[in-house]
Amino acid sequence: MQTSAGQTAGVGRPKVSSRQLIEDAAAELFIENTYVGTTIDQITTRAGVSRATFFNYFGAKSDLLWFEVDRANDSLRAACAAASATGSLESIRDVILELAAGFDERRVPLALTQTEVMGAADEIVQSGLVRIATQASVFADFLSARGARHRDDLLVRTAANALAGAVAAAWITWARDGIGRSPLEGYVAESVDVIFPGIRAAFESVARGNTF
Template sequence: MPTTADHSPGVGRPKVSSRQLIEDAAAELFVENTYAGTTIDQITRRSGVSRATFFNYFGAKSDLLWFEVDRAIDSLREACAAASASGSLESVREVVLAVAGEFDENRVPLALTQSDVMGAGEDVANSGLLRVAAQADVYVDFFAARGARHRSDLLVRTAANALAGAVAAGWITWARAGIGRSPLTGYVAESVDVVFPGIVAAFAGVDRGNTF
């Protein structure tokens, strides 16, 4: 039976990266053996890479549950940094939707669709919170820069966490919608628009000198 490590590219086929081999091997093993029953050594053997190569790409086994989300957060961080320097407060919404639009919809995060099958419930909850916090931290930088306020400012942190929670809700609803799901952008737009008008109004109120 061929394994992920056997998926070496033939003539005329694009080379598969070590990272991709690791991701594919982990996905197979988590379903076959459960998440708890899979070790990093098993993943490296299946993918045909060394432990050193594994840790070049991933800090922990739980990172493999979220690799699609982590890529999206990296893209979000870069785009928000650019928008904070030249865009308006509203530009963060455009950035969020643009990142959602670039997401590969054929690679739905394992953590959001296969956690019960893989037996990874507790790790999904813990590592998922870390991803929401990482996303919120990106928005903290953006709102602090655009609002000319400190990162620890209550309004900055409240707005950042509200936006991160809304985006996370859109992702979760999209992932669990199943095969017939529509594009991610629509779900994220709907969830973000629940909180974003309030965020904009709150910053406008502060600009007028209102206090909370």
């Protein structure tokens, strides 16, 4: 098959999206030049895209440290919204584990494995907290709907933040265990199950008319 430039095009090779090109270019440059030493212009030049294309996909350079997590959070938001309408309180655990099981384990977040190499410790802490807060907000919406309580209720907020912390702890431990790590789902299940029985018991107690 000939292209307009007279070159032979690869047969059956999937087209690489602009987003993927940006992500791959950033990963290379962060390790080569450190995170602080890499500019958006350098990323777009390496990727062969414009600045406008960059900002079509990412709001800031720090988003490139967490794009796998951001994708997972998008999926989490959609799955929790669906489960909150039809599922039980227990279904939040099922949603979390299902997403962990479907995560592409070949693309471990750079923020969790290359912190020292990239020289981005402060940025990673700050931007990482934003992602944990995003998850907590999603969990609060679910727990509010299933527990018939306001999302700013103390029980809802406590349970949501506990779940987000458990998920974050599992991700960090999994990522830093290296190439011999077991599947992410196992880490998440172990971490979530530390706190979920307490969440379940608290909501059941409130449903029986007790206060929290």
